[in-house]
Amino acid sequence: MRRASWHPDGMSLVFEADHKGDDLTQLYLVAPGDEEPQAITETVGAQFKLPTGRAFSPDGQFIAYEGNDRDPADQDIIVRTVKTGEVRRIYTDGGRMSLGGWSPDGSELSFSLGTGGYDHVLHVVSVEDGAVRRLSPPENASVYLGPWLPDGSGIVVRTDAGREFKGLAVINAADGHLTWLDTPDWDVESVTLSANGRVLVWMVNVDGATELHARDLTTGDDLPVPALPLGQADELAVSADGSFAVMRMSTPARPWNIAVVDLATGAVRWLTDSRPEAADSTSFVEPTLVHYETFDGRTIPAYLYRPTDKVAPIGVLLSVHGGPTYQERPVYMYDGFYQYLASQGIAVLAPNARGSTGYGKPYQKLVYRDWGGDDLKDFAHAARYLQAQDWADPAKIGLFGASYGGFVVLSCLARLPEIDWAAGVSMFGPSNLVTLAEATPKAFRSLVAEVIGDPDTEADRMLAQSPITYADQIRSPLFVWQGARDTRVPQGESDQLVDRLRARGVEVRYDVYPDEGHGLTKTENQIQARSDVAEFLIAHLRN
Incomplete structure (x- = not known):
């Protein structure tokens, strides 16, 4: 569902x-x-x-x-x-x-x-x-729909119209006039309104972590809200009378649970407490927000999960999020996958390279029509950052990613072989941008042409930036995972790469799940796939 x-x-x-x-x-x-x-x-x-x-x-x-x-x-x-x-x-x-x-x-x-x-x-x-009737401002912008005001006079929206970041505003339902409510130098990422129209509650994404805000629209006064723990909240809702806000939230050490905030006092309490029975949460690693400089002087933010109780040097996994219009957040990632690796003596560096959301519209658009271009240089500099750390083993740096992240894994292995990657895991990652675009469902072809490229007019560039073109340079051990029913990244994207590698005798494990699509939806498959991937990475990254 x-x-x-x-x-x-x-x-x-x-x-x-x-x-x-x-x-x-x-x-x-x-x-x-x-x-x-x-x-x-x-x-x-x-x-x-x-x-x-x-x-x-x-x-x-x-x-x-x-x-x-x-x-x-x-x-x-x-x-x-x-x-x-x-x-x-x-x-x-x-x-x-x-x-x-x-x-x-x-x-x-x-x-x-x-x-x-x-x-x-x-x-x-x-x-x-x-x-x-069109209500948006005339310039190109993103407008994310929120609730209507109870009297029907306007719609609460999140928009980057005229701004670098998404602010909170009301668009007049008659003439489209925009009235700003909050314009932080970060993205507003969720908003809800009480049924009586009195209390507005919203969230702001600050470097990946969620901040909560609330306002009484009848008085204009901001309401007391707690400073949330480092983590991400979503599925925001507010009671009909505006007394309480409810949200789903996760932290690096806590899986997704439901929390409620008293908007009169600012007190917060957890309604659920779902935790893994076999894990000792007291040993979990809290990530550190670090930054490293890339080729053009930009600073790339990244969350580092480093086990400090292990003898250095230790292996490190470079984990790349999907999208690329997505963001690495400080949550119980992949059901504790990062925490398990840390318990086994493997650190995780999860960067938000160019193309990531949460850092403004210009930053997000840097990767448009440039997959495998400047973004690849950001990940090369991530590896060099790790190689320069005295606690990291430069010979034990691995790669992990799904969807676009899988594309990056394949690109790094194929186009940056000089880094001598210890291993890579690509989950439903595209290997050929041309065949990927050609297989895109009709409903999304215009978006793919805008963000990745048009195979009818840009095939040469797209092939030049595709991992399949450089597959003969892959020599690191590779684990490829693919859902047979994937319509976004069809199985052929993995088939063609695996065939090339096996013909050369490269060590590659290829698991195809016949009952999955673009991701893992069944619990038994999640357990099996993550266990297999963890064993593979531990075998190649742990000292």
Whole structure:
């Protein structure tokens, strides 16, 4: 299950789920008395998604969602009558669309439309006649949809319009006028509003760690909130009367749990306490935020998990996040994978190289159409930083990454062989940017062309920056993991590289999971894959 939304009466809900990781999410309704969920979409090969806000109309009579069943390249906005199952399409003008939520009176729906890369503009559409009104400022910017104000006069958004970072603002629902609420020199990453419209709560991403903020909109006063422990919070919600904020949170030493904050006193308490039974949390490593200089004078931030109770020098894993428009955060990463390696005497350095989110729009866009370009130099400098540390073993530096991170692993092994990497692990990492772009589903081809490249016009550059072109230079032991049902990075991306390596006699382990897609969704597969990867890395990195 991916996303769910409750009916206003609290008695039923709608959710989206795919089949064995194929990303083709369908929608299901769970109503009182149902023994099994009812499928409300069943179009083979199509993808349906719920809005980021409430899926049910305020009166509970309709469900709004998006789907590309009419044309694989376009998302439509669809409204379904709950009682009869009748379906109406109120937006069919095409494009990469993301649905927001219902206006308080149920007459309109908010949505954003992609304009280029990850930029997108805010619109509202009339449920009655499909009339569309643009609200975003005229310049290219990202606008992330938040809640409507209770009187329907505006929509709370996160946007980088005219700014380097995403601030918090209200867009007037009539004329699009933007009123700023908070403009920190970091990204606002989540926002919610109490049902009575009084209390606004939001989060700010400060170097990967979450800060909590709250404001009484009737008085304009900021409310007391605690200084959260080093970690990341998400799934933010606030009680109807604005008394409490609830969030999901993880720290480097604590898995994801639910916490509640009293907005009158600022007190915080944990509602759940999920912890691994076999692990001794008192021995866990707290990461240190370090920085290293790269080739163009920029400073790259990174979280370092270093076991200090081991005799130096020790091996180090360079862990590269996916995306690349993503960010390494100080959480219980990969269900404690970093902590387990640290307990085995292996340090982990997890950088936020160019292309990462959280450090401003210009920094994020540095990797556009340059995968395997300047970003590769950032990771080369990460290795040199580690080689210069007196506690690190320069002959025991390994690589780990998934998706884009897997692409970086393959690129480092193939194009930076002089570093003499001890080992690499690539999980569903692209090896050939041309074949990757050609296999992209139609709905995302314009985005791939903008961010990675157009294979029809840029094949030479894309091949020159692809690991497959330099596969004959890979000599380090490699572990490749792939989901057979992956539609984002198809199995062929791993097949072609593994075939090349095995033909040369390079040590490569290749595990294909037939029931997984772009990632690990089944608990038994997560346990098996992470255990296998850990054993592989310990064998090659531990002294």
